Amino acid sequence: MVTVSQPGQIIALAQRAGAATLDFFRGDFEVYDKSDDSPLTQADLAADAIISAGLPGYPIRSEESSHGDFSASETFWLVDPVDGTRSFVAGSPEYTVNIALIHRGRPVWGVIDAPALNQTWWGGPEQGAFFNGDPIRVTATQSPLRVLASRNHLNALTLDFIAALPVHERIQRGSSLKFCAIAMGQADLFPRMGPCCEWDTGAGEAILMGAGGSICDLAGQPLAYGKADPLNPYFIASGETNPVDYLPQR
Incomplete structure (x- = not known):
């Protein structure tokens, strides 16, 4: 590699x-x-x-x-x-x-x-x-679930997703610090149901994977980089628990 x-x-x-x-x-x-x-x-x-x-x-x-x-x-x-x-x-x-x-x-x-x-x-x-x-390393998923949300870009879709989760506490952070918080075991989950671009997630995803976490889009697929349009799909980042486990039931 x-x-x-x-x-x-x-x-x-x-x-x-x-x-x-x-x-x-x-x-x-x-x-x-x-x-x-x-x-x-x-x-x-x-x-x-x-x-x-x-x-x-x-x-x-x-x-x-x-x-x-x-x-x-x-x-x-x-x-x-x-x-x-x-x-x-x-x-x-x-x-x-x-x-x-x-x-x-x-x-x-x-x-x-x-x-x-x-x-x-x-x-x-x-x-x-x-x-x-x-x-650093992610930690076992906690109860209540520690859910990160954007400090500047929190929208109704994200709030609805968070509201449907099991018992949880919401933590607001800015920028890529949300990925770092999961990587350090300070949080469990970061759902992003709003627009962001590849440069917003690339470094954070690399570090999160190195710490044992992962990211998937709402179809359960990894994010792709180098697209003509840099916009990311909506995604879920998580620590020890596979983010697929948090996908909304269809």
Whole structure:
């Protein structure tokens, strides 16, 4: 399997990009509206420039730019220079820098840096998962079920799905920190019944798989990466319990 030959180099790159965002965090900066009405800031662009200049070997598909033809390569980098830009704009530390390596449509390694929290996660299905250098692992499913929900994108479909679950408690987190929480055994389940893109999930899925968790769409299939349209289907991420077990009964 293709993987990252020098993970320390990519981890340091993510941290360097994260450090650049702190130059703008809770300061004065411009906020622009993109065509999909999502926000874009100078921090996104600064982090994207650092990552794009530093990633070796493969084409890059980033939320903010592309370098090389990722569609013609079975291996490419997938980047979200600031995941959780709404949190960043609001002054919340719950935003991340995400870098994933994709091979044949699936994430094989990823790193997530939360610069305002001074926390970094990395790993993949063949390497295990790590938090600030220490190995992490999902835990046995708890009762009540610990269910994660988006802090900025919680919608009626997701609320209906959560309401139909067994006894549970709802935990709200921003950005890719939800995948990290499951990977660390702090939560059991994250249903996403709203739009998000490949760069929002690639690094988180790699780390979650490395920690023993998994993701499936509502048809029970794994997410596919490198599509012409980067939009993900609705999905469920979980820890020890197979996410298929949480699919709505048809």
